[in-house]
Amino acid sequence: MKSYSTFIFDSYSFDPVEGQIELRYALDDGIRFIENLAVPHPRTGAAKNIDAALFALHLIGGISYYKTFCPKTIEIRSGTLNETQARFWNTVYEKGLGEFWYKNKMDGKGLVNFPVSEKRVVSPQPSPSPSPLKGRGNILLPIGGGKDSIVTLEMLREQKPTLFRMGSHPVITEIATVADLPLLTVERTLDPQLFDLNEQGALNGHVPITCYLSCLCTVIAELYGFDQIAMSCEKSANEGNVEYLGTKVNHQWSKSEEFEHIFQEYIRTFIDSNLKYWSPVRHMTELEIVKEFAKHPQYFHYTTSCNKNWKIISPLFPHGGERGRVRGEQKLWCNQCPKCAFVFALYAAYLPKERVLEIFGENLFEKKDLIPIYRQLLGLEGCKPFECVGTPEETREAFRLAEKNGFSLPIYAHT
Template identity: 40%
Template sequence: MPIGGGKDSLVSVELLKRHGEDATAVWVGNSPLIAACAARTGLPTRNIERQLAPELFEYNKLGAYNGHIPVTAINSAILAVAAVLYDFDSIVFSNERSASSATLEYDGQPVNHQWSKGWEFEQRLAAWLRTHVAADLNYTSLLRPVSELAVTRLFAQHSRYDDVFSSCNRNFRILGPRPADRWCGQCPKCHFVFLALAPFVPKPRLLSIFGRNLLDDESQAPGFDALMEFAAHKPFECVGEGRESRAAMLALSQRPEWREDALVARFVDVVLPQIGPLDADLASLLAPSAEHGLPPRLAGIIDAFG
């Protein structure tokens, strides 16, 4: 069970526990934040070290771009090797169905920042591993049937991770400043996780996790607009679909504890009149789909998504 430090893998951990599955929490690299999350799960742990070629940093100094690193694909290959070496029968990621949605369309082609987290990649790699590595090695994502909002609803049931988890990618920078308190509060990941948790987590608990109210800060409007695909495309980050963000904001606008916050009120006054009727509501986005690669022994976990 790969642990990334965020909400998704921790939801998978709790689902496997409830299902009575033996699992080992594994992470690649040397992040103290991920190590703390893995320890909090109570599962056996295994840490795999990884080093970047120093030449990459020299190329950057000479002007080379970093580009996008498909870290899920890289870690999938690393964990496939580990599964064979240490005699595991399954590699279980925590990639939800929202990851298959394109970030934007360019020149008639879908462009997906999260492609290596998506369903197409999962199917291709799972088939390749069965054919070329081990016929009985399962590679799957436990959360594939559900949306990001369904994941946050499940995460809301477990407060034990509130003080250790973070989905803010700035925690994992190799160079440059990192957040002092796990959440920078400025990036697309912080914006989306705050918005996606808000319909399911009591407001005082959510503000305690983040240390501030991101939806009552007018300066954050452009970031939330991008999440809703309002006057901007979805950010090139691992965030949910635009319709999920719109549905979450609409749900908050109907709740007394949220509707007077600056960006929720702005959604009602400015955004909603321009985007018209929403293309999905909260209830429809929470329903699981039948599209997944779970082996029969794990398929019963889908019942927990209902």
């Protein structure tokens, strides 16, 4: 394939009437990309810090397109960065793409260089004012459908948070209904050329999606008057997966405490000093989180951590939703991936055995094709799977508690 020397952050725009955000990028002024986001309930007026939030979103949004060829030069036409900002974005790209470098056998050290320039000229953007949603609670809580965000929303229930999702997954609609909390949705559309390039052999791999979501949340917070963003990033996200070229590669880096701290500082300094970004479950292990989750059975049949369910459920959902799942027509879990295997072990530790088997439809401890995955999760071979899963110590403790809870453990769990 043709190579490219420069990745360009071209421009961004926001239409407050239509509620449309456009993020524009280019490779050598040859291939041009436009990413679109549809924002709910736009208002006209002035939101003080919206441009700074949009600029950050533009910079993180480019990572999906940058990684196709990883050009040596970065050009920013939508604004400029001082040394502190450039250092932040160098760190986000270098560490956030750690798994990408590892799987593509690349050395990312020093490869990403955001340009420094103190002077900044930005085209005026029409900006909306905080919406009436502010009166319904000042906490914005991103929800992905898993146990962690359920525990977070129940911890903050008395403060009446507003739930937030990127994409219209039906399970999250159900969770919001059960929780009886308001839900905001932003629809993101990647430029289709990205998929064409991937099919033609461009580089591809994991990106720090939690960083993207966090930047998007700052935009929503500024538009609608939220003063807190409550994430659901647990203690276990700090542990990496594998050592590579002297650096620890962490699939969950943008959920780690390291990222949380540097992003908090970035928000305070460059976006909004009054906006709080934090994770109420940061101090909790995966086992502590599932122990709390077990206290809320109303969510058991609506919650999923399986990434594949986004493809499995969406086309089937009109045929029954929760009722369809009860009839066995739909599944929230694929029962084949590391996340399903790990969460099954967690549930087996604290939920009644019959409920666990009802939720998953089978005993995953007995599945022979999951043996290699469980051995990785237990730290018996290879590295921890590149998924949002806990530490080997947590998996081993979950197995021990599951046995006390009535589950028979496979023989490899005792080796």
